[in-house]
Amino acid sequence: MKRHTIEFRVRYQETDRMGVVYYANYLVWFEVARTEFFRAAGLDYRELEEKDNVFLPVAKASCRYRSPIGYDDPVSLSVILSMVGKARIIFEYEVASRGSIRATGQTVHTFVNADGVPIPVPSNVREVLLREA
Amino acid sequence: MKRHTIEFRVRYQETDRMGVVYYANYLVWFEVARTEFFRAAGLDYRELEEKDNVFLPVAKASCRYRSPIGYDDPVSLSVILSMVGKARIIFEYEVASRGSIRATGQTVHTFVNADGVPIPVPSNVREVLLREA
Amino acid sequence: MKRHTIEFRVRYQETDRMGVVYYANYLVWFEVARTEFFRAAGLDYRELEEKDNVFLPVAKASCRYRSPIGYDDPVSLSVILSMVGKARIIFEYEVASRGSIRATGQTVHTFVNADGVPIPVPSNVREVLLREA
């Protein structure tokens, strides 16, 4: 199991009139964390798309919101690779701020080629993801 | 069980470089549909917040993506009130475009007052939501 | 001079913790209005991109904010084609709500092909845009 953590602050734009982060933005943060997870694992996700024509659309996403986060709050987001299958992978997320978990989430990804046709997890991706940390 | 459907077109801003709607935007659409659901049921959600000091934060949100939707595609989004409990309500969503279901989702909402303290579903809200269509 | 007006309501997501619409979202609305402007003029902007390989990137955008707009407020946004040149076109915008102008804006667009190379305004586009209403 691999884990990567990113740190950032909440943007004003990410809040709504309730004064806290709008719920859809957690999924945006998940995506930012995935990019950095891949980079830390030695995979450039942009190159994966542009050179290998491999795309990882989201098949399922979910988030459980425990307590809100406000503007400019420091956020620590951990992404954990929890499953690498033949045709899909699963990430789990933990969103923390000021010492407490504020939300948890999960995304399930399939692999498709440039035409949107499902493909198995490419061997080079699989190898990197399963490599011992 | 109550259902309300909204129709709209995909904004350019809602797409990403994969050429289709970015996954977090489905949750934004769910919110737009909820506002219209409440209006159709006779409840002004803005007034609920501003006059009654009742807020419906999202406790859990999930979405299953079946097939992508592109820029300017017409979208038909149905929101269904699937559960009205003592302290929370659940909505289900069906996102369709050009005759096929593209995604389904669910949001679970609690009720809180202006201080963020959980409260039971207010009786006037409960009554409206349980009223026969 | 051609004008087209769209009507919509403010999304919860479009507000920020100041309780009103976040300033960048006016530019998103401008884009929605442009798509509808083209459709009303008989041009499908998506086809322009996908079939003619013609793109209209924004070269300059500006917005003057007079008074804020809140969640669920009805918005009436007029887009006016104010200039059609050899290589660029200019749109002006008026954002109104509840009877008063809340903001005005302008976008300047160039035309580029699929490789991002600047091209003159295509003759079929020019013709449609200059046609008498």
Next chain:
Amino acid sequence: MKRHTIEFRVRYQETDRMGVVYYANYLVWFEVARTEFFRAAGLDYRELEEKDNVFLPVAKASCRYRSPIGYDDPVSLSVILSMVGKARIIFEYEVASRGSIRATGQTVHTFVNADGVPIPVPSNVREVLLREA
């Protein structure tokens, strides 16, 4: 004149189907840069709102787009305080990536209290902003 620079990478969400950053997102970045500008100057913008009840709505925003920026590109955004008046301040922005300026922008801000009533630039803010670097 004071300048502050932030560094970040483009989020997937910030791109659109043209494959590059959607134009409204530059204004979101400007806002992120302003928050960090204030912090570097010794002012906590969140406290300004929450403790002093001072808000800086945007009165005017503009952006000139020179060349596009893609997903995951490193961005270096400089914000320059270019004018501190009696009732408003002006920021200029330079957005660079991979060694070239991609966009420049400007925002004009007024000061209002919690009721949205215009107020002069508070003396403590004025002092900090005019302090020699």
